[in-house]
Amino acid sequence: MTDAAADVAARDRVWFVGGGIFLIIALVTGASIGPAGPDWWRVPLELLNRLPLVAIDSGVTEAQWNIVWKIRMPRVILGALVGGMLSIAGAGYQGVFRNPLVDPYLLGAASGAGLGATIAIVVRGGALNDWPVNPVPVIAFAFAVATVMTTYVVGAAFGGGRTGATLVLAGVAVVSFTSAMQTFVLRRNLDLINEVFEWILGSLAGATWGDVRLSAPYVVVCSIVLILHRRHLDVFRVGDDEAASLGVSVGRTRLVIVVAATLGTAAVVSVSGLIGFVGLVVPHVVRLVAGSRNKRVLPLSLMGGAAFLVLADVPGRILENPAETPIGVVTAFLGAPFFIYLLRTRRISG
């Protein structure tokens, strides 16, 4: 028996190491490929060179390194943060609602952020330079959080805290309401529709280290909270009643998980826009390949989602250079067929 337990732990480690390697490969690939900058194969060498105790002559000039470090790296890291956060949040949401078709935007994080961004862009107008900081992420974040809170209050008022279904339905109502408001605002400011539309499609272009600093703390804290609840998420799978009889405080635990997943989602969405399908698809891929225990699903979703988004960002940079293909388009392009496959093969439960 102890052997079996050790076996499980060893296999977990193999998966985590594998996920880590995949992520590192994706990060290096992301940093190596792009318009301008040094030859792609020189970048990994230079990255090694920059490690302590390593000295390799990679032939990368200081100017080229600046392109890699100041333009590509923030974009790659931000992509990893966004993809990882959306995926682990998606895994959390799917677990807590026992519904495989749920994504982190379910309770209104995305539509709230969209409304906030629209309002911010309208208020700001074209004159970005008049503002000390770009108001779009801040307002998008605030609206995302406020929208999800509204959903929660509405859902809990009618569902008694224990029924996830009412929360999902409240989410549907609140999402359509905020979307309607967004459309309303947009209709009266048609001149800004391009800018808003671009934001909605999501993009990592123009990412700065500032964006990374803005979202990284949320991603780290929220991911830790979610991973700490891996066992609770396993228990949730047997239903609210049985979870309660197993000693889980269902209402409170659900709230903590939803808050963590939402805050993280809001933080990344407000800097990257609405990148779709990552949060839905990645947890499923992980479950298909590594099994459904959340001890694996959560960390692997984090790493896999990060790697996926970094890689998905690459074609956008080279395909249509310099007028780039939005990353939301690439992920949806890959995600939509998978979604249909999922609908075909998986029973909808919960």
Place this chain on the structure above:
Amino acid sequence: MSRLTLSDVTVSYAERVAVAPFSDTIEEGEWLGVIGPNGAGKSSLLRSIAGLIDHGGSISVEGVRLDGLSDRERAKRVAYVPQEPLIPDDMTVTDYVLLGRTPYIGYWSSESKRDREVVAETLDRLRLADFAPRLLGALSGGERQRVVLARALAQQAPILLLDEPTSALDIGHQQQALELVTELRCTQSLTVISALHDLTLAGTYTDRLVMLDDGVVAASGAAVDVLTAERLGEVYNVCVTVEVDPDDGAVIVVPRRGFPVRPSDD
């Protein structure tokens, strides 16, 4: 260590009263069978003890009120097998039974060696060891029911609530599961409360029966006293004969063809 006291427990849903004031004391190691027709309130009573629904009155274990305990502390005292458990298809039997250890595993920790040993022992006991790596979705209905029982037993709570634990089991596994519960209650002085539809089994395995009818106690006591043809006719609206084995006193309820004693009016 595990005498369960219920005093004036009531359960109501909106307007409907499912359990009228119910009082009873179940001694440590006792097995109480709750019987009654569909909708009589058996599940409601069990769910109120498990702390899953709001109820009136008080429920306490050895003088400690259950509603004053945290969910985790309550789960260490009371294990519950629902009538219709929700089965995650892609979970393995081991992982599922391991969920029974939830109340003992802290926030920051993973399951311990001890937890895994308990799971393995429980699976052995229920002769489920061969199923350990299988997925729940790939089990038969009866196999699943035994796995759910295993999960509740792995919880190692002194009070075990079973809502129709054998409804999907064949006659052999029914006996095996009930024998196991009997054994556990003798060796570990488990207090068991179960809803059972099979009246003969209920009479055979339990110490005492409570018959509910529309939320009200229609009869309570030893099987011979509760399971009379006349009362069953009244409560269940059914035609049966009841035989008592002259050797061991087992009460055997045999359904008969014939007209109901009382015309169906509700």
